[in-house]
Amino acid sequence: MNGQLHKYDMEARTSRLKNELYERCARHDMTEQECRGAEEYLNKVIDVIDEFGYWLLKKFIFDIDGTLTPSREQIDPEFLLFMMFFAAKHDVYLVTGSDRDKTLEQIGVDLYNAVKRVYNCSGADVYE
Numbered sequence: 001m002n003g004q005l006h007k008y009d010m011e012a013r014t015s016r017l018k019n020e021l022y023e024r025c026a027r028h029d030m031t032e033q034e035c036r037g038a039e040e041y042l043n044k045v046i047d048v049i050d051e052f053g054y055w056l057l058k059k060f061i062f063d064i065d066g067t068l069t070p071s072r073e074q075i076d077p078e079f080l081l082f083m084m085f086f087a088a089k090h091d092v093y094l095v096t097g098s099d100r101d102k103t104l105e106q107i108g109v110d111l112y113n114a115v116k117r118v119y120n121c122s123g124a125d126v127y128e
Contacts, residue, residue, distance in 0.1 A: 010049050018042050059116075060086075064096040069106045072098075080111060087114040095119045100127065 025035035069075045092115040118127045
């Protein structure tokens with residue numbers, strides 16, 4: 001999985017756990033109350049996967065001016081840390097009307113290199 005979680009992997013693992021639970025309950029390895037509690041817990045896990053799992057498979061595209069930074073200014077240092085972490089965990093693409101030099105001035109070389117691709121000059125220049 002290369003460090004990435006995928007919804008179908010999580011669903012498959014949860015399904016296996018649920019099957020194991022049913023087998024243990026059928027063999028009476030657990031009390032009826034333990035079985036009900038474990039099943040409720042696994043159902044909550046499945047709900048979380050359904051609710052949030054789609055985030056694991058999406059690509060994120062951000063404008064720079066007025067979105068990641070104030071228009072034509074540098075990115076906030078705390079937000080830069082967040083974006084570095086976010087870009088390490090997700091497929092992030094940046095789009096801007098600015099040229100590469102202005103973009104580097106605004107977001108810095110580290111974030112610029114951390115994202116999958118940057119579309120400068122409204123897509124006329126592309127950097128990976």
